[in-house]
Amino acid sequence: MKKIKILIAVLLSLCLAFAVTGCSGDNLKDSVINGFNDMLQHFSKYALTDEKDLQGDKTKGEDTYTGSYTADYEDFNDKEYIFGGTALERDKGSELTVTYELTVDSGTAKLYWLDKGEEKMIADTSKNGTYSVTLDEGDNYLTLEGNDFCGSLQVVVE
Incomplete structure (x- = not known):
């Protein structure tokens, strides 16, 4: 019953x-x-580095994938997940443009787009330019990784 x-x-x-x-x-x-x-x-916003833990100043855009970020680094040995998220489909479309200026004074730095665990290199030396991203479903994060990195980063993602 x-x-x-x-x-x-x-x-x-x-x-x-x-x-x-x-x-x-x-x-x-x-x-x-x-x-x-x-x-x-x-829930993917929790994978981003907390703003209080970032080395620089972040201005949020229309979602977690976009905005601007400016930072100066001194003996930085870590990773920062600056922008991005995890989704099947982003509400605002799948095309992004990353405009950046990376300055490496000493140590090493890598600026890359992390796409489902694969590092798509944007810059690993002093360089400026633009990088186009087509988001795939899954994890997508703009990442800066440093090893004794002294320098600066300016980036805008639209």
Whole structure:
């Protein structure tokens, strides 16, 4: 008897879910995928380096993928995840432009786009320019990595 009550409750819940979504399997599927994407984007912001832990000043853009950042480094031995996130699809589109100026006075530095664990090098010497990014689903982060790095970084992601 208890199993029948549980089965009835589950069936009623499913009926209610279909009624709310317009009785269409596609709408339900889209709702689930969009909800999962929103959840990924929400939690991925915690993978970024906290602003209080960044070496410089960050100005946020329209989302976690965009903005500007200026920093001076002195004997920096770490990684900073400056902009980016994790998503199935970014709400604002998948094309970004990174405009940067990296100055390496001593030590080593790498500025790269981390795409699902793969480092796509932007600069590892004193250099300025622009870099185009097409976001894939999954992890996408602008990263600066330094080893006894003394120098500076100015970057704008749009």
